[in-house]
Every structure is written in structure tokens, then in C-alpha cells.
Amino acid sequence: MVGASVVSVREHELAEGQLEDEARRFRTALNGARNELEKLRDRARAEGNGELVDILEMQVMLIEDGMLEADVCQRVRETKRNAGFVLKTYVDEFCECLAKAGNSRFTERTSDIQDLSLRILRKLLGSEEADLSELPGPCILVAHDLSPSDTAAMDRTNVLAFVTSMGSRTSHTAIMARALGIPAVVGLGEVLSEVSEGDPLIVDGAHGKLVLAPAENDLAHYRERIVQETAWRTKLAANAMLPAETRDGFHVSVAANVELPEEAEKLRETHHVGIGLFRTEFLFVNGGSLSDEEAQYAAYRRVVEAISPHSVIFRTLDIGGDKFLSHLDVPIEINPFLGMRAIRFCLRQEDVFRTQLRAILRASAHGGVRILFPMITALEELQRTLEILAEVKADLKREGIPHNPDLDVGIMIEVPAAALIADKLAPHVDFFSIGTNDLVQYMMAADRSNPDISYLYQPGHPSVVRLLDRVVQAANEHGRWVGICGEMASEPLFVPLVLGLGIHELSMSPVAIPVVKDLVRDINMLEAEELVTNAMACGSAEEVTGLCRDFVERIAPELLD
Amino acid sequence: MAQSQTVTANLQVQNEFGLHARPVTLIVKLAKTFSSCISIEHGGTVSDAKSIMALLLLAADQGTMLTVTAEGHDAGEAIEAIEQLFSDKFGED
Numbered sequence: 001m002v003g004a005s006v007v008s009v010r011e012h013e014l015a016e017g018q019l020e021d022e023a024r025r026f027r028t029a030l031n032g033a034r035n036e037l038e039k040l041r042d043r044a045r046a047e048g049n050g051e052l053v054d055i056l057e058m059q060v061m062l063i064e065d066g067m068l069e070a071d072v073c074q075r076v077r078e079t080k081r082n083a084g085f086v087l088k089t090y091v092d093e094f095c096e097c098l099a100k101a102g103n104s105r106f107t108e109r110t111s112d113i114q115d116l117s118l119r120i121l122r123k124l125l126g127s128e129e130a131d132l133s134e135l136p137g138p139c140i141l142v143a144h145d146l147s148p149s150d151t152a153a154m155d156r157t158n159v160l161a162f163v164t165s166m167g168s169r170t171s172h173t174a175i176m177a178r179a180l181g182i183p184a185v186v187g188l189g190e191v192l193s194e195v196s197e198g199d200p201l202i203v204d205g206a207h208g209k210l211v212l213a214p215a216e217n218d219l220a221h222y223r224e225r226i227v228q229e230t231a232w233r234t235k236l237a238a239n240a241m242l243p244a245e246t247r248d249g250f251h252v253s254v255a256a257n258v259e260l261p262e263e264a265e266k267l268r269e270t271h272h273v274g275i276g277l278f279r280t281e282f283l284f285v286n287g288g289s290l291s292d293e294e295a296q297y298a299a300y301r302r303v304v305e306a307i308s309p310h311s312v313i314f315r316t317l318d319i320g321g322d323k324f325l326s327h328l329d330v331p332i333e334i335n336p337f338l339g340m341r342a343i344r345f346c347l348r349q350e351d352v353f354r355t356q357l358r359a360i361l362r363a364s365a366h367g368g369v370r371i372l373f374p375m376i377t378a379l380e381e382l383q384r385t386l387e388i389l390a391e392v393k394a395d396l397k398r399e400g401i402p403h404n405p406d407l408d409v410g411i412m413i414e415v416p417a418a419a420l421i422a423d424k425l426a427p428h429v430d431f432f433s434i435g436t437n438d439l440v441q442y443m444m445a446a447d448r449s450n451p452d453i454s455y456l457y458q459p460g461h462p463s464v465v466r467l468l469d470r471v472v473q474a475a476n477e478h479g480r481w482v483g484i485c486g487e488m489a490s491e492p493l494f495v496p497l498v499l500g501l502g503i504h505e506l507s508m509s510p511v512a513i514p515v516v517k518d519l520v521r522d523i524n525m526l527e528a529e530e531l532v533t534n535a536m537a538c539g540s541a542e543e544v545t546g547l548c549r550d551f552v553e554r555i556a557p558e559l560l561d
Numbered sequence: 562m563a564q565s566q567t568v569t570a571n572l573q574v575q576n577e578f579g580l581h582a583r584p585v586t587l588i589v590k591l592a593k594t595f596s597s598c599i600s601i602e603h604g605g606t607v608s609d610a611k612s613i614m615a616l617l618l619l620a621a622d623q624g625t626m627l628t629v630t631a632e633g634h635d636a637g638e639a640i641e642a643i644e645q646l647f648s649d650k651f652g653e654d
Contacts (some may be wrong), residue, residue: 058586058613065589065612097618112582 009531011085019080023073026083026101029123034063036119040067059116085125093115135159140203142195156182161203163210165191167449177205178490178509185210187451193332236514239274246528252499254519255313255507257485258284261299264306274310276507277372277433277485278303280356281319295357300363311368313410313433313507314360317352318342318374337438337447342375347384357392364404371431376411376418404509412485414438420468422474432475434503436486440464458541459488465497465535465544472502492559493548495519497535499526515559522555568636570629572643576650579622582613584651589613591642597633599643610643 004553010329014022041056043132062068068090075086095110100541119233124142132141145166146154159182166404167186194212195201202211211218244252255276256267260283264275268487283299320333320341333339360371371389376382389409396403413419414435422432423529436459442446443463446456458464475482483505488494490508498506508516531551537543553560574580580588592599592610599610603625607617610629619628631639 052585054586058582061586061589062613065611065614067609067614094614094618098620100620 014076014080014082016080019077022076022083025124026076026087026120027069029083029120029164030063030069032123033116033119034060037063037116054187055112062113062116063120073395074081084121087117087120087124087438097139098554105327125296131251132159140201142191142201158287161185161205163188163191163195163203165200166451178511181511186369189451233514236518239518242271242517242521244517246499246520246526247522251527252535253483253505254513254517254520255310255483255505256510256513257507258303258510260304261306263510264303264312264467268306271510271513272310273513274304274368275307275312275503276483278312278314279318280314281317284317284319293359296356297362298357300369301366304363304367304369308367312371313372314363315372315374315412315433316343316356316360317346320345334462337441343373343381343385344375347388347458348379350388354388354392358396359387361392361396361403364407365402369404370408370410370431371529372410372412374412374435375438376413376425377415378417379421379424382411382425382487386428410483413471414442416443416467419471423477424473426474426478426480429480431480432471432473432482433507434468434482434484434486436464436468436488439467439486440488443467459486459491459494460497460535460541460544460548461541462538462544465501465532465538468498468501468503469532469536476502481505485500490516492516492519493545493552496523496528496531496555497544497548497553499523499525500530500532512523519552519556519559527551565632565634566636567630567632568640569631570640570644572627572629572647573645574621574623574625574627576653577623579625580616580619582617584653585613585616587646587651588616588643591646592639595631595633595635595639595642596632597636597639599629599631599639602628602630610654 019266020218037056037060041053041060042247044052044056072087072090075090076083079086091113094519095113097108098113101436121431132154135141135155137231138158138160141159141162143162143164145164146162161183162177163184164186174184174186177186183203185203185205185208186208191210199212200214202218203215204211204222210378211222214222233283243533244254246252253274253276255274256263256271257277257279257281258264258267258275259281259388266276267273267275280296283296292377299316304312318341320336320339340348346356357371360369363369373382373385376385384408393405408430410429410431410433411418411425411433412435413422414437416439418425419439426432437448440459440461441457444456444458444461446453447456448457472482482503484498484503485507487509488498492515495506496519497518506516528551531547536546576584580586588601589611600607601610601616601619602608603621606619606624608619610616629640629643631637631643633639
């Protein structure tokens, strides 16, 4: 469990110069824990829960009385160990002393002190990455949240499934889970308090369900489900090499969303498709070294060669929002999704951007490479971006470094402002890639990772259908092609709608590819276009998804189980 | 202003469960209302009466005799108030 009722703390040694920082980090964690406790205490008081008020009051006082702070900071300095480890040892010793007193009232209260210690540890671990790269054995990971770097570093061979309090179907945690083919349920709220380390759990990713303390009949039911699902997947895998062609002969290009070079290699063996979205930020997440040109070039080239004869679309660095890189200096914002992210960051930190463009262009000498710019909002941004690209190409030419000067350039359509001026942006690019995850959340003004308002995150909202239609029309008028790389591309419910809109490249997480290809083969394009006409006339997401459900029900009922 | 003085009292823990978290919290809250330095001694361990952790470590059961010492301008009042708290058995029973 991560950030849960059992926190494992590793001991590590600190250098002399780190000790003061560590003490400061501990004090910050104490402050954070105190703020939380005070809020909880005030709430308990308002609810008239006197016993809880007493406990929380004592925990606040334990922090305030200074002994904990002074002792831990002193021990950090003396033993040169990390504050988390020191705190845990200190509190364990303290509780042992109390337990020795042999009075039940004392031992009872040690749990409150351990609880306090956990709260502080969680604060500390917030800034000290939990180590998921070495798990003791096959397990279900339960966490408050998993950052992209957590999932990237995770020991995948041992993670059977994961469950988080935060996030939603389209948050990056969930996307990663699908990419890895790991069952996951996210956005479960207060799940951590319900689960203890070692509890047996059933994670039903298909239905977004977590079964606590499963009974014998639950286990039997799910064992049966696993057998059925395996049989279905085997059938899909057998058909995986068939082209994605509708019943009436329209060819649909299916591609993969990928974030790591290893995935590209796997893709060639299993799916025979290109990469419609390579999220380059994940290369940066795992270590600082990739921010240099040679390392990036090597990674991109590896992808290009692995995926040949298909091509790859590299999306330039998209950080900010819910993706952060500790070694790049991104300021903390109140509203990160509306802040300094993606192309905005790149245009501000031109050196980082130019380095990446050089690396991608150099990789383009080795195979099919296209480049994609995220978060374009205004025409000026696109013009500036293209100027920089032209300058980088000119530099490479002057230096005699091989690259493809005519590589296709596209932009993400994920900001409503850009979607509405698609006709003005189209002449400057070769293609659009619609990022529905962000586009929908920006249109609906609903944070997709907040479980309380996730009901408002509605890809089926008529406004989304209308806007997508408009973007496709604008692209068609200028002879540009349109792809889609959000979750809408892989959500069986919406696939007919997406095809009917005239979007002919669907890029998705590799696990979804066989399912979507199979579905495409059952679709009649004329009917899909009719579906769009009907959807455009709807007034609510419920009506649109109802139409979509009827459609899929008719052609592939097994997908709606 | 009263002169700084040192006042000592021997107090017995009378409540059934000893100085567990709740009584300790009450002592600390009370002690903090005085400017005097207040310490409580038991079996050679001297604890600051304004620190919960330190007081808990005394692990004083029912019947334990403690030496409470206050040093400062309001030492007298402090000892008096703490004596009262002990004899009230911290509002328990």
C-alpha cells in the first residue's frame, strides 16, 4: 500500500550537506500534519464528536509541544539518516516504552501516536518517492494516487492490479494502467481507510469495482469471469492481424499510444500498427539524463527503428497539468491545467524545446516520423512554434546532420479555442490530432481527476460531438487528416460516433487495439454517419450515449456486458 | 510583581488508569497557562510538564507518587492548580 495505513520506510544515509534540508523537510511535514489535524478536529467538534476531538487535540499538542520536532531533528543530525526512518524508529521506541508500563490505557493510546506518526510520514513521503520498483511479490497496489513516475518506475511483473483514491478513467494513472494491461480502479475516495496491508481483494477493472473481503461465491464468480475473458481475448488476438475495415469497406487506421521505447518493441511483435501518439514526457520522468540531446535521440531512434515500416508521431514535451518533472523547474500553480503546460512551457524554455526538436528531427532520418505539438491555443503560438522548428532544421542542415526536412507536422486539438479556429490553423499544418481527454474537460469545465465532479466529464455531451464535427469539416476543407488520441478512440461506446464524424485514425492504448479493430469490422459507415446526425440533434450527454449504446448493442452486444 | 520562587509538591496519581493521554493533555494545557517552568519527577525521570510526550513517558500508574516542581513568578498558583487537577482525578470516575 502506498500512502496507506502501512507505510514502509527505507533507511538511507544522508550526506552532511543534506541534514539541514532534511530537518527542514521534517518541520514542513509536521506543519502539514498539524494543519490537517486542526481541520479534522474542528470538523469533529462541529459534529459534536467529543471523543475524536480529544484524540485529535492530543495529536495536535504532540506536534506543538516541540519534543518530537527537537528529538527527531537532533537524531537526523546525529545519525545522518532520513527523517522518515528516524521518526518511525523514534515513535516505535516511544510506544514500546509505553507498552512496558503494562497499563491498558497506555497501550491503547500508542495507536493514536502511531497514527500521528503515519500522518507525518505520509507528508514526508509526499516529497520522498515511495519505492515501487522492488515489490516483495505479486500484489495489488492500493494508493492515494500514483504519479506518472510511480507507474513508470513500478515493478510491473509483480503488480496484479491497482486501486487509487484519486483519479478518473482518463487520468494518467488510469491511462498507464490500460497501457500496461493492468486491471485498475481509480477515484475510489476513502478506500485507504477500508483496506489493510495483506487483505484479499478483487479488482474488477471492467466494472470499476473493488470487492473487499471477497466471499467464496465472489471468488468463484470472478474465477469464471477470468476464464471467459481469457477465451474472448484469445479470439481477439487470433483476429488481431485482420485489417480494421468497416463492413462497407472503409479502412480505419488504428495506432497505439505509447510512452516508453520498450513498448514500441512489444508493439511490433503483437499488433503490427504504428504509433499515433508517443508521449515524450515519460522519457523525462524517469531520470534527468534524457533531457540531453544524445540520450533523447537514441531513445527516439530506437522507437523509430522498432516500429518500422510503420511510422510514429512524437508529441513534444507535455508537462504541467497532472504531469510534473521534478528536475525541470515548473512552478507550482493554483490551477495547473490552465497554467504553464505543454507548448506554453516549451515556448518559455526554448532551450529544452530546441533540444527535443533536434533529437526528433535527427531520429526522422531513420524512418517514418511525424511531430505533434500539444496545447496549441492561439495562431501566434503555432506560428512561433513553426518558426523555431524551421530554425532548428536550418541549424541541422548547416551542420550537415541528416534529418527529414519534410516531416509531417500536426497539432493537438485539445483547447476549445483552437477547435473553433481549426479552419485558420489547418493551412499551417499537415494534420490534427484531437486530444479528447483534455478537450472534454476544458469544454465541460470539470477536472477529470476529481471523483466528486467526474459525472460532468461527459465525452458524449452534444457540444463535444458538434465541436468535433466542426474540426473535421475544417480539416477536410483544407485537405488535412484528423486523428483522435483520447480515450474516446478506445471506448467501444464512442467508436461508431468517432468513425461517423469522419475521423479515420484512432490512436489508443495497445491493449484496446484488438477490441476496437474487432468492433470496427462490425460497423457500417453509413449507419455510423446517421448516428452522428442523430447525436447532433440531442440536448444531453445521456441522449447521445443512449444512441451510442443502442448502436453498439446491436452490432457487438458482448462489449457492453 | 511577585518574586520568582520555587514550589514543590508531592502528588499521588489517584485516578484508576494513571497518567494516560487524556490526563496528560489536561496537565499540559493547564501548565501552559503559567509562565513558571514546571517539571514532574518520577523514579529519577524528570519531565517537562508542558510536553505531552515527556509526561507519557513517566508511565505513571494509579497510586504512583510524583514530585511536581514549579519555578517562576506564578509557581504557587501553578502548583495549587495542578494539585486541584490531581485531586479531581482529572474529572474521571
